[in-house]
Amino acid sequence: xxxxxxxxxxxxLWTENNARFLLxxxxxxxxxxxxxxxxxxxxxxxxxxxxxATVTPVRLLAKGWVDLFRNLPLIFLILYLALSLPESxxxxxxxxxPGFLPEVLRGQLVLAGIMGLVLxxxxxxxxxxxxxxxxxxxxxxxxxTALGLSYRNQMRHVILPQGLRRMVPATVSQLIxxxxxxxLVSIIAIQEVVRSGRVLSQTAGNPxxxxxxxxxxxxxxxxxxxxxxxxxxxxxxRLSRRLEVRESRRTATVRPVTVAGVEDQAIPTTR
Amino acid sequence: xxxxxxxxVDDFASGLWVTTRLVLxxxxxxxxxxxxxxxxxxxxxxxxxxxxALYVEVFRNLPLLVLLFISFAGLRRAGIGIGPWTAGIASLGLxxxxxxxxxxxSGVFAVSRGQVEASLSLGFTQAQTLRQIxxxxxxxxxxxxxxxxxxxxxKNSAIVGAxxxxxxxxxxxxxxxxxxxxxxxxxxxxxxxxxxxLTVAATVxxxxxxxxxxxxx
Numbered sequence: 001x002x003x004x005x006x007x008x009x010x011x012x013l014w015t016e017n018n019a020r021f022l023l024x025x026x027x028x029x030x031x032x033x034x035x036x037x038x039x040x041x042x043x044x045x046x047x048x049x050x051x052x053a054t055v056t057p058v059r060l061l062a063k064g065w066v067d068l069f070r071n072l073p074l075i076f077l078i079l080y081l082a083l084s085l086p087e088s089x090x091x092x093x094x095x096x097x098p099g100f101l102p103e104v105l106r107g108q109l110v111l112a113g114i115m116g117l118v119l120x121x122x123x124x125x126x127x128x129x130x131x132x133x134x135x136x137x138x139x140x141x142x143x144x145t146a147l148g149l150s151y152r153n154q155m156r157h158v159i160l161p162q163g164l165r166r167m168v169p170a171t172v173s174q175l176i177x178x179x180x181x182x183x184l185v186s187i188i189a190i191q192e193v194v195r196s197g198r199v200l201s202q203t204a205g206n207p208x209x210x211x212x213x214x215x216x217x218x219x220x221x222x223x224x225x226x227x228x229x230x231x232x233x234x235x236x237x238r239l240s241r242r243l244e245v246r247e248s249r250r251t252a253t254v255r256p257v258t259v260a261g262v263e264d265q266a267i268p269t270t271r
Numbered sequence: 272x273x274x275x276x277x278x279x280v281d282d283f284a285s286g287l288w289v290t291t292r293l294v295l296x297x298x299x300x301x302x303x304x305x306x307x308x309x310x311x312x313x314x315x316x317x318x319x320x321x322x323x324a325l326y327v328e329v330f331r332n333l334p335l336l337v338l339l340f341i342s343f344a345g346l347r348r349a350g351i352g353i354g355p356w357t358a359g360i361a362s363l364g365l366x367x368x369x370x371x372x373x374x375x376x377s378g379v380f381a382v383s384r385g386q387v388e389a390s391l392s393l394g395f396t397q398a399q400t401l402r403q404i405x406x407x408x409x410x411x412x413x414x415x416x417x418x419x420x421x422x423x424x425x426k427n428s429a430i431v432g433a434x435x436x437x438x439x440x441x442x443x444x445x446x447x448x449x450x451x452x453x454x455x456x457x458x459x460x461x462x463x464x465x466x467x468x469l470t471v472a473a474t475v476x477x478x479x480x481x482x483x484x485x486x487x488x
């Protein structure tokens with residue numbers, strides 16, 4: 001305890017631009033999370049619709065795809081993609097990545113990281129959306145059919161607005177998980193906050209690297225990084241709970257959508 | 272395809288065994304700690320409730336990778352060197368215990384208040400009500416979520432092996448086989464089969480538990 005809180009071991013935080021260095025790394029995590037969630041939501045919706053299709057081969061294929069990618073460890077997918085993506089694609093990304101992205105995100109392996117995050121999260125989100133749509137009363141669909149709405153219009157005006165609203169809390173939970181999972185790309189050498197933290201703890205106070213003369217012990221560095229995540233994700237989880245409460249007041253449903261195989265398993269409370 | 276498996280079956284088998292032990296040991300820790308924390312959150316004491324809530328928020332919102340760095344490299348630097356196994360099991364166990372605590376707590380709240388009121392009015396004490404009326408019913412509702420948590424844990428165990436820890440788990444063995452054979456897809460395919468075996472085993476086990484303890488109405 002004495003070691004953990006000793007001011008000497010925290011001096012690095014306010015020396016030079018160390019704190020800024022870590023915060024910039026953390027910003028990369030947030031950016032990766034936002035990019036991945038946007039793409040994953042779009043692909044997830046398509047997968048959810050396909051896995052509810054009436055054409056059997058399409059449905060089975062979509063379900064198989066979803067089950068495959070949500071049951072594999074995410075780090076497994078990221079490592080596999082990093083090792084197996086063809087050089088041409090990796091180089092193509094490095095040369096043609098959109099200019100508005102920060103330099104770190106234009107590196108060769110970034111594509112593998114983001115693809116892994118998207119493959120995994122789109123499968124999980126597809127399952128959440130599917131559960132959300134299936135949780136609707138079947139009368140909704142029957143009424144829409146009876147009113148003569150086409151499949152497209154049923155989905156657009158009746159099923160999706162209600163089904164997707166129900167899955168908003170589950171999606172925010174998944175966003176929290178995704179936010180934590182962005183640290184995994186440090187394993188394929190992308191310079192996000194965990195990687196920055198390791199670099200900092202190795203270079204600060206090292207005369208050969210020229211990182212000043214104040215050491216940055218890895219325990220304190222990682223505690224600081226952990227705090228960044230706890231604060232951000234706590235704020236997100238408050239938001240999720242708020243939305244859940246609002247939704248249950250609006251529609252008088254007490255049953256949030258839950259999905260098997262992910263950690264965050266809210267059980268419907270009947271109070 | 273099959274040669275990669277037959278020639279390196281020992282590597283894959285030992286990796287699968289390491290992953291299995293890692294998951295089982297962490298599961299025990301997660302269940303024990305999770306139960307303690309869930310108990311804190313349903314006690315009448317405000318301060319204990321807050322302590323439990325703080326625990327859950329910290330370990331649920333902290334990336335597992337950061338937890339691993341704290342418990343292995345961080346503690347080592349602080350002079351408390353613990354081995355990779357201890358650090359891995361402790362990290363995965365602590366991380367998962369927050370989810371277990373949440374599942375158990377919701378399970379307790381899912382038991383209708385009327386049950387508690389009826390039990391108290393029949394003269395059961397608070398402790399008896401919790402032990403004989405609430406917990407048995409809560410347990411039934413959380414079997415499903417605990418199964419999901421276990422499956423997530425199998426997947427998260429790969430993070431332990433992939434970070435700096437010297438734990439030759441299934442994913443690490445796939446990387447070893449890959450660097451020896453250069454057959455990336457084949458090496459990872461067989462590791463994927465290994466992970467599927469574990470998740471399917473967990474699914475079957477928890478389904479069986481669920482139907483065994485299902486409420487028959």
